[in-house]
Amino acid sequence: MTYPEQLVELIEEFQAIDDQMERLEYVFDLASEVNELAADRWTDETRIRGCQSEAHVHVDIDDSTVRIYSGADSKLVQGLMGILTIAIDQQPVEIALSLTPEFAVEMGILNSLSPSRSNGFRNMFDKVMRDLKEEE
Amino acid sequence: MTYPEQLVELIEEFQAIDDQMERLEYVFDLASEVNELAADRWTDETRIRGCQSEAHVHVDIDDSTVRIYSGADSKLVQGLMGILTIAIDQQPVEIALSLTPEFAVEMGILNSLSPSRSNGFRNMFDKVMRDLKEEE
Amino acid sequence: MAIQNDFPILQRQVNGHRLIYLDNAATTQKPSVVIDAMNEYYTKHNANVHRAVHTLAGEATDGYEACRTTLKSWFNAERCILTSGTTEAINLAAHAWGHSQLNGRAIVLTEMEHHSDIVPWQMLSESLGNELRYVPVKPDLTLDMEALEASIEGAGLVCVVHTSNVLGVRNPIEEIIRIAHDNGAKVLLDAAQGAPHCQINMAELGADMMALSAHKMCGPTGVGCLLVNEETFQEMQPFMGGGDMIETVTLEGSTYQTNEHRFEAGTPRIAEAIGWNAALAYLGQLDLKKHHKRLLGIARHVASELRSLGMTVYGRHDDNDSSVVSFLHPTLHSEDFAHLLDARGVAVRTGHHCAQPLLNRLGISGTVRASFYIYNTMEDAVEFLNHVRDILERFA
Amino acid sequence: MAIQNDFPILQRQVNGHRLIYLDNAATTQKPSVVIDAMNEYYTKHNANVHRAVHTLAGEATDGYEACRTTLKSWFNAERCILTSGTTEAINLAAHAWGHSQLNGRAIVLTEMEHHSDIVPWQMLSESLGNELRYVPVKPDLTLDMEALEASIEGAGLVCVVHTSNVLGVRNPIEEIIRIAHDNGAKVLLDAAQGAPHCQINMAELGADMMALSAHKMCGPTGVGCLLVNEETFQEMQPFMGGGDMIETVTLEGSTYQTNEHRFEAGTPRIAEAIGWNAALAYLGQLDLKKHHKRLLGIARHVASELRSLGMTVYGRHDDNDSSVVSFLHPTLHSEDFAHLLDARGVAVRTGHHCAQPLLNRLGISGTVRASFYIYNTMEDAVEFLNHVRDILERFA
Ligand SMILES: Cc1ncc(COP(=O)(O)O)c(C=O)c1O
Numbered sequence A, B: 001m002t003y004p005e006q007l008v009e010l011i012e013e014f015q016a017i018d019d020q021m022e023r024l025e026y027v028f029d030l031a032s033e034v035n036e037l038a039a040d041r042w043t044d045e046t047r048i049r050g051c052q053s054e055a056h057v058h059v060d061i062d063d064s065t066v067r068i069y070s071g072a073d074s075k076l077v078q079g080l081m082g083i084l085t086i087a088i089d090q091q092p093v094e095i096a097l098s099l100t101p102e103f104a105v106e107m108g109i110l111n112s113l114s115p116s117r118s119n120g121f122r123n124m125f126d127k128v129m130r131d132l133k134e135e136e
Numbered sequence C, D: 001m002a003i004q005n006d007f008p009i010l011q012r013q014v015n016g017h018r019l020i021y022l023d024n025a026a027t028t029q030k031p032s033v034v035i036d037a038m039n040e041y042y043t044k045h046n047a048n049v050h051r052a053v054h055t056l057a058g059e060a061t062d063g064y065e066a067c068r069t070t071l072k073s074w075f076n077a078e079r080c081i082l083t084s085g086t087t088e089a090i091n092l093a094a095h096a097w098g099h100s101q102l103n104g105r106a107i108v109l110t111e112m113e114h115h116s117d118i119v120p121w122q123m124l125s126e127s128l129g130n131e132l133r134y135v136p137v138k139p140d141l142t143l144d145m146e147a148l149e150a151s152i153e154g155a156g157l158v159c160v161v162h163t164s165n166v167l168g169v170r171n172p173i174e175e176i177i178r179i180a181h182d183n184g185a186k187v188l189l190d191a192a193q194g195a196p197h198c199q200i201n202m203a204e205l206g207a208d209m210m211a212l213s214a215h216k217m218c219g220p221t222g223v224g225c226l227l228v229n230e231e232t233f234q235e236m237q238p239f240m241g242g243g244d245m246i247e248t249v250t251l252e253g254s255t256y257q258t259n260e261h262r263f264e265a266g267t268p269r270i271a272e273a274i275g276w277n278a279a280l281a282y283l284g285q286l287d288l289k290k291h292h293k294r295l296l297g298i299a300r301h302v303a304s305e306l307r308s309l310g311m312t313v314y315g316r317h318d319d320n321d322s323s324v325v326s327f328l329h330p331t332l333h334s335e336d337f338a339h340l341l342d343a344r345g346v347a348v349r350t351g352h353h354c355a356q357p358l359l360n361r362l363g364i365s366g367t368v369r370a371s372f373y374i375y376n377t378m379e380d381a382v383e384f385l386n387h388v389r390d391i392l393e394r395f396a
């Protein structure tokens, strides 16, 4: 599939890193990329189920583009949210909805996307897509 | 331990056979050695539990010597009874009571005397000893 | 045909003879790929599953869950709960589904059932009072379908063995399911013997629950499953409690997982699931239909030869039956037969095969059972028959 | 010390680093002798057990039963029922003993219990109404023994974890058993963590029931046991029904075996029991006391270093405690810690460790847990600590 340009760049950056530790550390750095969903706006509705850590996401559609706000008490999870933010925040809804979670595998940040190993990424991705469809 | 003479002979005969099939067939032949306990005397009390087949035994003490009457619908089981008959029938009670079931291993007719593999032999032996002690 | 080379145990000598393993209805042998898969797990990936962060735990989880995925697609099933075997699967069905859903309604069983598909229901009936109705087996060794129709009214569940472990008879489960569903009853299939011999399509059949064991289809001991359709799954209540099946635990009470883990309390059978998955992959690359036909041919030959030797054979060996041959000699005790065969390297099973009600109906207390599987050959059958003739000559 | 060479998985690289496996409280690794024993079974002896006539079946039965014999003598226990693990063992205790024997009497649990020793009793209480009383954990991470004494009256059973899987704390079970017995209550020990670390003498302790898992003591997955004393054994009613646990089945009802098989329905975990027996033989030739002392030394060193790095460590590491180190960083999330350690080849566990009530009491939702076993060395600990320092430098 064809990805939004800034996601393609990010995938390439990740592919240039060949050490798992550094790749992971780069994900950590991307935690700062989220649009913060302040902890006082964390509710049952924003909660991403199936994460070991508390992780929350809220999506809006603003003039046919996606806005995604999120936060987590795990920096890694928040870093994954940062990646998702780069991928779809401020993108047209149709582009966001056409995305599948495989890009995270291409990045090499997830060895596989099986539910048990994707560390909440898959749950987060699915929730965002679900919420988006509801907002639409 | 020291065995009654006729048992020693039997053990030697078995040890001279080196083929499992022939050994087994010799046990079959010994089925005729039992003092028959006619099927109409088979009761819950004579029944040897834990055998796959119906197997019955009754012991008497006659003038301080053991008498053992038995029968089974399996020829193999009855052959084992025949061996026990040769070992203790018409022997003094103390000699019979001093016997342990290991002689069957020495004969090579049982690979081991574990409860699951001794095909009722152990149950039969234990019942005979128990009944003997009660009779005593 | 080099399939025998895949099974290391077939190299073995027993009592100085080549092993002829004809006890496949009790358990099957394992190909190297299954043994290797478990070795690989223990030497490279062993870890506890779920909530896993570290690499080994992720790999173990993937391996475990892959078995579930394969089973679902192999049997076209909506839900797959891994258990320790058929017996535990049926007990799970009785506790998790039966206790909450049967509401006093009758349970229809058949006289052909394995004890594992009788005793759990007798226990349920003892504590909840449900009536148990047994469909008789007719002299032609098939289920009395009229009796089934007569006993279905008001029943909540029909439990039937897909293929009998004593007779090899494959029951008319399509018709049984139709009758049950028409009358508002669900159907549990005991597929312990059916699953190894044919590829059962659960959704197509419309069965509600199906139980089976890995060890009867080239997989390891200690694992099996209960397959259930979504509707039934949603009706099930937790059975055993503990780790992995819960979502939260407080002193006041607990909430449970909503997927299959809800019924898999404690550290699961990880290596076993991985071994089973390898067994399914192994069977998947064989032509099971062709093997079934071949083995049935062997069974028919054996049955007819045994009959000509004066044996009573309990089985009909129709096209969909399994290759099980149960027989009895008029005078030589079945156990003696088995011992004499064992002395010649032949493994057969004797006794009631955990199907006493069926044997009672047949008026016998046990049979000798020779059962064939993919690695058995006509040569095995011929040698077996030669040994039988030899034994009869000497002892009958 | 060549013990590491016995464990093939320790040769493995994870993410380009030497595997440092510190997730032993979740499951332990297997020495070659255990893997080989199961291979040997599958390549030479595989058959179904019990009522066995043929040679393989006899060998399989001997192998399976040998595990029971070893367990009985290892733990000085009167009865040993093989299950699929600790969790199933405790569920068995709840169903087979609790349902028929508790008669509405209260059950005393502790806040330190694993979910597997809580949920089965909550389920029992839900269906029978028995009161559950929880003994609190004090700030010093020990059980509140005064609260235990206060809650014992009228209780029928005390369930207590021998050694906590989160804290490593070994509970004063001698005293607990005395208090329970003085008040007419039986005691079930959850020895899942205790059994791997010390040789528990059940008869000497006077425990009534004891549950454990093979996989936590170098044995395979899928097997464990419930040990019970004779008196308790005689009080137990059958739990799961099916093959092997019955004596006779008729349409009217069934009679059951009187020995341990009564509680082992279906084809048992044969290869698993054989593997476990090999694991016990392996552990038996080690000096477990010496290892315990050595590992505790490592745990103390790790705990003290972690504390000096600003971590909160949940554990006291007394002489009889196990070598488990649970810790938390004030800001770096436990899961992040585990991922960063995994990237460096170190396997640790995070989360609630199936002990949510304990974590609630501690006011936290999870810890990072490093747990050591016989093949771990001080070198492992030092490397682990170096990685921790490195991670803290970069991310905290
Ligand atoms: C203290 C304790 N009890 C029970 C269990 C459950 O053991 P299993 O998952 O093997 O059934 C565990 C293992 O996680 C444990 O540590």
Ligand SMILES: Cc1ncc(COP(=O)(O)O)c(C=O)c1O
Binding pocket: C025, C026, C085, C086, C087, C088, C114, C116, C117, C161, C163, C164, C165, C190, C192, C193, C213, C224, C354, D243, D265, D266, D267, D268
């Ligand atoms: C028809 C049938 N049902 C149930 C079982 C029980 O299977 P398991 O012993 O693997 O639980 C068997 C196997 O003996 C069987 O043949």
